[in-house]
Amino acid sequence: MFEDSQLIKVRYEKLKLIEDLGIKAYPNDFRPKDKAKYLKELYQEISQEELEDRELEFVLAGRVMSKRDMGKLVFSHIQDETGQIQILLAKSEVSDKDFEIFKKYIDIGDIIGIKGKLIKTKTGEITILVRSFRLLTKALRPLPEKYHGLKDVELRYRMRYVDLIMNPKIKEIFRTRAFIIQYIRDYLISEGFLEVETPMMHPVAGGAMAKPFITYHNALDMNLYLRIAPELYLKRLLVGGFEKVFELNRNFRNEGVSSTHNPEFTMLEFYEAYATYEDLMKRTEEIFYGLALELKQSPFIVFQGKKIDFTPPWKRIEFFQALKELGGVPEDVLKDREKLYNFAKNKGIELNLKDPRIGKWWTKIFEELVEPKLIQPTFVIKFPIEVSPLARRSEENPEWADRFELYIGGKEVANAFSELNDPRDQRKRFEEQNKLREIDEEIPPEIDEDFLRALEYGMPPCAGEGIGIDRVVMIFTDNASIREVILFPHLRKKEDF
RNA sequence: GGGCCGCUAGCUCAAGUGGUAGAGCAAUGGACUCUUAAUCCAUAGGUUGGAGGUUCGAGUCCUCCGCGGCCCA
Numbered sequence: 429m430f431e432d433s434q435l436i437k438v439r440y441e442k443l444k445l446i447e448d449l450g451i452k453a454y455p456n457d458f459r460p461k462d463k464a465k466y467l468k469e470l471y472q473e474i475s476q477e478e479l480e481d482r483e484l485e486f487v488l489a490g491r492v493m494s495k496r497d498m499g500k501l502v503f504s505h506i507q508d509e510t511g512q513i514q515i516l517l518a519k520s521e522v523s524d525k526d527f528e529i530f531k532k533y534i535d536i537g538d539i540i541g542i543k544g545k546l547i548k549t550k551t552g553e554i555t556i557l558v559r560s561f562r563l564l565t566k567a568l569r570p571l572p573e574k575y576h577g578l579k580d581v582e583l584r585y586r587m588r589y590v591d592l593i594m595n596p597k598i599k600e601i602f603r604t605r606a607f608i609i610q611y612i613r614d615y616l617i618s619e620g621f622l623e624v625e626t627p628m629m630h631p632v633a634g635g636a637m638a639k640p641f642i643t644y645h646n647a648l649d650m651n652l653y654l655r656i657a658p659e660l661y662l663k664r665l666l667v668g669g670f671e672k673v674f675e676l677n678r679n680f681r682n683e684g685v686s687s688t689h690n691p692e693f694t695m696l697e698f699y700e701a702y703a704t705y706e707d708l709m710k711r712t713e714e715i716f717y718g719l720a721l722e723l724k725q726s727p728f729i730v731f732q733g734k735k736i737d738f739t740p741p742w743k744r745i746e747f748f749q750a751l752k753e754l755g756g757v758p759e760d761v762l763k764d765r766e767k768l769y770n771f772a773k774n775k776g777i778e779l780n781l782k783d784p785r786i787g788k789w790w791t792k793i794f795e796e797l798v799e800p801k802l803i804q805p806t807f808v809i810k811f812p813i814e815v816s817p818l819a820r821r822s823e824e825n826p827e828w829a830d831r832f833e834l835y836i837g838g839k840e841v842a843n844a845f846s847e848l849n850d851p852r853d854q855r856k857r858f859e860e861q862n863k864l865r866e867i868d869e870e871i872p873p874e875i876d877e878d879f880l881r882a883l884e885y886g887m888p889p890c891a892g893e894g895i896g897i898d899r900v901v902m903i904f905t906d907n908a909s910i911r912e913v914i915l916f917p918h919l920r921k922k923e924d925f
Numbered sequence: 926g927g928g929c930c931g932c933u934a935g936c937u938c939a940a941g942u943g944g945u946a947g948a949g950c951a952a953u954g955g956a957c958u959c960u961u962a963a964u965c966c967a968u969a970g971g972u973u974g975g976a977g978g979u980u981c982g983a984g985u986c987c988u989c990c991g992c993g994g995c996c997c998a
Contacts, residue, residue: 434970435935435952498964499957518958536951549959573936573950575962580936582993594936684926687995778998909994922992923974 439535439568446533446566453566458541460489465510467546468554476548486556488513489541489564491593494574497531503555506540511596514555515542521557530561536574537567585917586925604723605901605913611719612696612895613676619711621672621698626661628654628678634879635659635818637870638681641691654680656872659818659892660879662699663847666890667882674698676897687909688839690898691918699892704846705830708893709807712834712842713740716805716900723904731837731903734803742805744832750808751790755797768793782867787814802835811845817857819845834895837903844893851883 443453467486471479490506490513500519505512519527534540544558572578577594584591584598591598617623631650633640635657643652658675665673676696683689700707720727720738727739751757761767768789772779777796779789790812802808809832813821816829831845848854858875865871901913911917 433935438952494961494963496960496963497957498960501958501960503960503963505961514961516959520958549961551959551961553959553961555959570935570951573962575950576937578936580932580993582932583936585993776998920992 435570436568439566439570442533442535443566443568446529446563449529451529451533451563453563455562455564458489458562458564459487460508460541461487463510464488464490464506464508464513467556468511468513471546471554479546479548483545485543485545485559487541487543488556489539491567492534492536492538492540493571495534495536502531506542507593509599514549514553515544515558516547516549516555517558517561521559522561526560529563534561534563535567535570537569537571538563539565539567582919585911585919586922588916601901601905601907601913602915604905607723608719608901608904609676609694609897611722612715612897615715615718616672616674616698619672621674621700622670624662624665624670624673624675625677626655626658626665626675628680630655632874632876632878633872634876635661636679636681637868637872639683639870640872641680641682656681657695657894658697659894660876662697662892663887663890664879664882666699666701667885667887671701671888671890672699685918687911688899690910690914693910693914694897696895696897697892699847699890701888701890703891705809705832705844705891705893708844708891709742709744709832710740712807712844712893712895713738713742713805715895716836719900719904729904729906731906732908734837736804736837736903738805742807744807744809746810747790747794747808747812747828748810750798750802751794754801755793757793757797762790765789780867783864785814785864787812788868791815799835799840800838803838804836806835807832808835816845817861818848818854820848821853836899839899839902840896841899841903842893842895844891846889846891847887849883849887849889851880854883855880 446453467488488506488508490508493505493507493512496503502517504515504517506515517527517530522530540561541564542556542558542561544556544560547555547557549555572590572594578584578587578590584595613623629643629645629652630640631652633653633656635655636659638656640653640656643654644650645652657679658677662673662675674696677694678692679695680692681689682691685691717727717738717740720729723729727737729736729738745753748762751762752759757768757771761771763786765786768786769779769781772789772793775793775797777793779792783789810822810828811819811831811833813819813827813829816831819829819831822828822830829845831843833840834842834844848857858880861871862875865873898910898913902908902910905913907913
């Protein structure tokens with residue numbers, strides 16, 4: 429690849445000079461034994477005299493992050509996965525050749541392996557006095573400025589690898605992400621759930637309301653949809669006799685990109701036979717409370733300047749009650765289409781007049797007026813049946829679904845319900861939904877007949893829940909943008925990238 | 926989709942009302958045995974996101990386009 433940047437040319441030339449000296453620029457026979465962070469932790473309290481006496485040799489590898497050449501001494505920091513540690517090359521301690529090579533040919537950004545003993549500088553910093561070193565990887569591009577690092581958000585996302593090198597806090601986010609996923613997985617497995625993998629490519633899109641990505645299978649000569657949700661497959665597994673299953677993986681939705689939406693995102697769905705959405709509320713509280721204790725050693729976290737308390741039990745509020753009390757929708761307006769339409773319009777909310785489902789209107793108003801107010805963990809219960817096509821009808825009132833949505837920090841985080849397992853009702857709901865396809869492009873393009881057949885074989889009474897993992901990570905890492913918790917968020921293509 | 930803001934050296938940023946495009950770090954050459962945003966001397970580095978336009982003259986004003994951020998839908 430041609431690069432006309434002066435800085436890169438210089439590095440390529442240097443690489444050639446190194447190789448001309450018979451030095452390998454990309455060897456793979458160096459095995460580090462020590463890590464920067466642990467050396468610092470272990471030896472911080474030990475005096476220079478004691479370190480001198482012990483004469484221990486340490487072996488580590490890392491990227492050169494700074495270089496301060498003082499003539500016959502060169503101080504430098506190298507960075508491994510755990511952090512940075514200072515190293516010192518002294519002309520008196522290494523061969524003349526090594527010293528020359530380090531001074532002349534080792535650049536900031538190169539990865540090197542070093543052997544040496546620990547010393548403390550006069551300021552008390554644990555430092556490795558190098559006895560020998562090896563070039564392990566030559567870097568051909570300069571790192572960003574050492575003090576400010578890489579700030580440009582666009583560059584940070586497009587070159588996450590550089591972001592990770594320069595901004596140690598970014599690594600923490602993704603460690604926390606991994607921890608959260610591991611914690612949830614451990615919880616479910618310890619509760620007897622089986623982790624499963626169902627298709628990512630669906631012949632029929634379903635399980636949620638969203639526009640799917642379409643792809644094409646050559647050999648089968650058919651269109652496939654990237655899944656918008658695994659729900660209908662997980663339910664088939666309950667028909668098949670698994671009683672507790674979960675899947676923790678990616679979903680794909682062909683929608684806009686925003687600070688809370690990435691076209692692919694990570695979702696946990698779990699299903700439990702002989703349980704109701706009430707049981708799942710308890711599990712949800714357990715999971716989040718446990719996570720807060722593990723991550724913060726406290727039931728409290730701060731999200732975007734707001735203190736959030738995960739101590740169970742959490743607040744529950746009925747959907748209508750929330751619309752009235754938090755959304756300010758008057759009682760007489762709620763069920764009157766015309767009044768409701770005008771009420772929304774007054775609030776700057778445009779409702780789709782062609783949509784006959786008043787429930788759809790309610791959820792729209794709910795999103796705008798209620799959602800942002802639900803800061804503390806809150807279960808919103810008793811959802812309108814019209815917008816819950818896969819949920820069981822409430823025994824109390826057939827117009828409600830036995831369903832909850834969980835809100836934290838003003839965002840929807842989880843959605844759960846007692847599952848509809850009456851195949852007759854399920855078919856009716858699909859068919860009703862079908863009629864609306866022309867006015868609502870999020871309705872799946874066809875009915876999943878095989879799913880209905882499976883229900884006819886009998887799915888045990890059960891409850892299921894979906895948790896948006898990216899949002900959970902946002903909450904626990906206090907990030908307002910989903911892109912900060914996804915390693916490689918999707919951006920528009922750009923030349924030079 | 927709409928509004929606002931941004932895009933200048935590898936990175937972080939400057940350049941009243943239009944008048945020769947600068948600094949720090951990084952780089953290159955040199956000095957320095959406890960530096961740590963090292964310091965000191967010197968050198969080099971630019972199609973100012975792209976394309977048009979206005980003007981004697983555009984980083985700056987206008988139009989269109991691209992990419993991003995925030996807000997709204």
